[in-house]
Amino acid sequence: xxxxxxxxxxxxxxxxxxxxxAYQQGFDKLHATPCFMTTPEEIKNxxxxxxxxxxxxxxxxxxxKKKVAVLAKGCDSxxxxxxxxxxxxxxxNVTIIGIPCSGVISVNKILQAINHExxxxxxxxxxxxxxxxxxxxxxxxSLQDVCPDKxxxxxxxxxxxxxxxxxxxxxxxxxxxxxxxxxxxxxxxPIEERLKYWEGEFxxxxxxxxCRNACPMCVCQDSCIAETRDPHWISQRATLSEKFMxxxxxxLHLAGRCVECGECERVCPMNIPVNKLKRKINxxxxxxxxxxxxxxxxxKPPMYTFNVDEVTIKEHKI
Amino acid sequence: MVxxxxxxxxxxxxFIKELSKDAVVYAPCLEGDTVLFKAFDADKTVCLDxxxxxxxxxxIFPQSETLFNFTYIKDTEDPKKMSVxxxxxxxxxxxxxxxxxxxxxxxxxxxxxxxxxxNTPDPYYMGRREKTTIVTLCCNAxxxxxxxxxxxxxxxxxxxxxxLITELEKGYFVEAVTEKGxxxxxxxxxxxxxxxxxxxxKKQLESxxxxxxPFGKDCQPEISMSLFDSDEFWEKxxxxxxxxxxxxYLCPTCYCFNITDEQMLNNGERIRSWDxxxxxxxxxxxxxxxxxxxxxxxxxxxxxxxxVYYPEKYNGVIACCxxxxxxxxxxxxxxxxxxxxxxxxSQPDVSSGTxxxxxxxxxxxxxx
Numbered sequence: 001x002x003x004x005x006x007x008x009x010x011x012x013x014x015x016x017x018x019x020x021x022a023y024q025q026g027f028d029k030l031h032a033t034p035c036f037m038t039t040p041e042e043i044k045n046x047x048x049x050x051x052x053x054x055x056x057x058x059x060x061x062x063x064x065k066k067k068v069a070v071l072a073k074g075c076d077s078x079x080x081x082x083x084x085x086x087x088x089x090x091x092x093n094v095t096i097i098g099i100p101c102s103g104v105i106s107v108n109k110i111l112q113a114i115n116h117e118x119x120x121x122x123x124x125x126x127x128x129x130x131x132x133x134x135x136x137x138x139x140x141x142s143l144q145d146v147c148p149d150k151x152x153x154x155x156x157x158x159x160x161x162x163x164x165x166x167x168x169x170x171x172x173x174x175x176x177x178x179x180x181x182x183x184x185x186x187x188x189x190p191i192e193e194r195l196k197y198w199e200g201e202f203x204x205x206x207x208x209x210x211c212r213n214a215c216p217m218c219v220c221q222d223s224c225i226a227e228t229r230d231p232h233w234i235s236q237r238a239t240l241s242e243k244f245m246x247x248x249x250x251x252l253h254l255a256g257r258c259v260e261c262g263e264c265e266r267v268c269p270m271n272i273p274v275n276k277l278k279r280k281i282n283x284x285x286x287x288x289x290x291x292x293x294x295x296x297x298x299x300k301p302p303m304y305t306f307n308v309d310e311v312t313i314k315e316h317k318i
Numbered sequence: 319m320v321x322x323x324x325x326x327x328x329x330x331x332x333f334i335k336e337l338s339k340d341a342v343v344y345a346p347c348l349e350g351d352t353v354l355f356k357a358f359d360a361d362k363t364v365c366l367d368x369x370x371x372x373x374x375x376x377x378i379f380p381q382s383e384t385l386f387n388f389t390y391i392k393d394t395e396d397p398k399k400m401s402v403x404x405x406x407x408x409x410x411x412x413x414x415x416x417x418x419x420x421x422x423x424x425x426x427x428x429x430x431x432x433x434x435x436x437n438t439p440d441p442y443y444m445g446r447r448e449k450t451t452i453v454t455l456c457c458n459a460x461x462x463x464x465x466x467x468x469x470x471x472x473x474x475x476x477x478x479x480x481x482l483i484t485e486l487e488k489g490y491f492v493e494a495v496t497e498k499g500x501x502x503x504x505x506x507x508x509x510x511x512x513x514x515x516x517x518x519x520k521k522q523l524e525s526x527x528x529x530x531x532p533f534g535k536d537c538q539p540e541i542s543m544s545l546f547d548s549d550e551f552w553e554k555x556x557x558x559x560x561x562x563x564x565x566x567y568l569c570p571t572c573y574c575f576n577i578t579d580e581q582m583l584n585n586g587e588r589i590r591s592w593d594x595x596x597x598x599x600x601x602x603x604x605x606x607x608x609x610x611x612x613x614x615x616x617x618x619x620x621x622x623x624x625x626v627y628y629p630e631k632y633n634g635v636i637a638c639c640x641x642x643x644x645x646x647x648x649x650x651x652x653x654x655x656x657x658x659x660x661x662x663x664s665q666p667d668v669s670s671g672t673x674x675x676x677x678x679x680x681x682x683x684x685x686x
Contacts, residue, residue: 019557026651028462033651036557054650059557112351116368118462135459204354206372206381206567209597213562214649222598235580236591238381267649269371269564271352 002167006048006099009166010069013095014040017067021059022097023052029122030107030132034059049124050105050143055079055261058216061088069095073104074170075150077159078259078294079216085299086257088219098162100170103143103151105130108271110146114139150262150275153179160295176286183280198244204270205243211264211274212250217257225249251277256285256302259294288312323503324511326489333507334358334416341412341451344377346370358416366417366485369461373422373570373641374415378446379429381567382591385442385577390584408441413450414502421466421641423454423478425570428628428637432573442590451498454479455490456522460529463642465655468531468539471640474522484518491518532655533662538634541626541661552614555657558650559596561613565644565652566594571624571637574600595619617652625658 014020019036024045026033032051056070057079080096083089110132117134124130128143157170212218225233226246234242258278265275285291289302290312325333337343338358346353347362353370386406393399433443457473466472476482480499484491491514494500533539545551566572576593579586593600601610610616628637645653
């Protein structure tokens, strides 16, 4: 079992670090939850299954001064590479336990499919099917049907960077174009339709900032313009225009930085598809600067540098 | 006046429309797969299948509201002098909250002690509260994370509600709880309900057995103050907390607010908006000092307010109604009922495995 291998791998590195960040069972069978372990006795609580959805690497910048071992799926490993590019972590303080991943499960998709019934039990088979038991009976879903959309076009099932790899590497045959097909389709819609769509989505926002706080790349911390009075750009009115403004700034601050882990979208209690905006901007960053966040530690994020000539941007002739 | 009634399932929508004739009706409406309390209109689909993602607190305590408008007026005789004119509105329309759950209704009682039963009642809260009738739907089954019975509530409790509705096979049994509630039963869709009373009360009792009680039989969890005051405890269990405001903003009992002025030239308004103790800005002082600088201190306050400070002030009443929203919608599944279990001197019994006991022991050892 991969869980046993994982526990062994953690045991192998745990004496070299202050804390190990992994997953354990959450409040019900459908939820895993991050755990921070400081003693070897806790390792037996570690689980690994497709419900281990959280991007645990998000905690790394706040633990910059500690020696940390962290579990990273392929998508999560991009966060670490972006941290390295931006100097947000000390690589030598981080032990990456990589786990090749053939897709996680969207808890929301499961809940929708079981009509939000409380879950009594969950089991997985070798083919990646998940069986969910409720008081109304059992239902089996294939991973393809209940995974987050990001998993359907995943190009990095195996972590790009790791110190220990638990399990065999997995290849992906998906391309860059596959990953952005939905965005290209969406941006071909008339602007009125897109505006109406976003107004409908942002109207639900309660400004809890779960999207911001879950974002590994949101680094402004308590200076976020959503709340500061200096600068005073956004009021505390719960109106659509203020919510819209917050989400636009959130998205723009991630231009060429978003690693598309999808945490912003996963954590939203109002189910707003906020990652779509960031992926659109990433598409533009690729076109303008031929840059993709979190794939190569040697890269420099375009907004961190300045080139007099950008080969992909046409110069304005005066 | 009638005190009980029955509404057939197919007449429910008409009943809600009837209520909306002379009141703003806040009802749980379906948007995609999200259920939200919103001002009802004929275009919206009411969803009673599960508790709404958000509580109905916004009907009485909106996320943001204008306390008053102000205008600075120059003295034409003496341009150095300015006077200020203030206009406040504390008149509110009649409203109905339809489809709140017993926990949601209970939440308003927690607000009442703070906003009404004081020497200086809050005219905005009180104005809306007096105009609002709360029509609550009993829960037939718990949702993930629910623990109302552990904090003195129950899936069919009527405290805080004006009308209690129980879903039966063919329709809804309706009971008036208050005088205000009796008026609702005058709607033409409500027929005689006496023959359904037994069935409804049986169902109400059954549902109570289904809700978990993470504190065992103990409805008044005794908090170990030595654990509560230990930094290690909070660092142990709350390292995963992201310090966002989903838990506070979705909580039917969280009532903290911020006040800000928004001014353009000589006109402006004073706004009251929700605030949450999980945000660093909540306690940031003018000097730059922050007495709760870490997420651990902030979460400790959240638990403390609900399970220690509020009960101390208000006769032992816990300021948590066990709705489970903070658990269900927490990005990292922080479980407040689990944290409170750990904080009790005694061990958690039901629905908690050896895992919890093991970690509680670990913290206790760390304490020594």
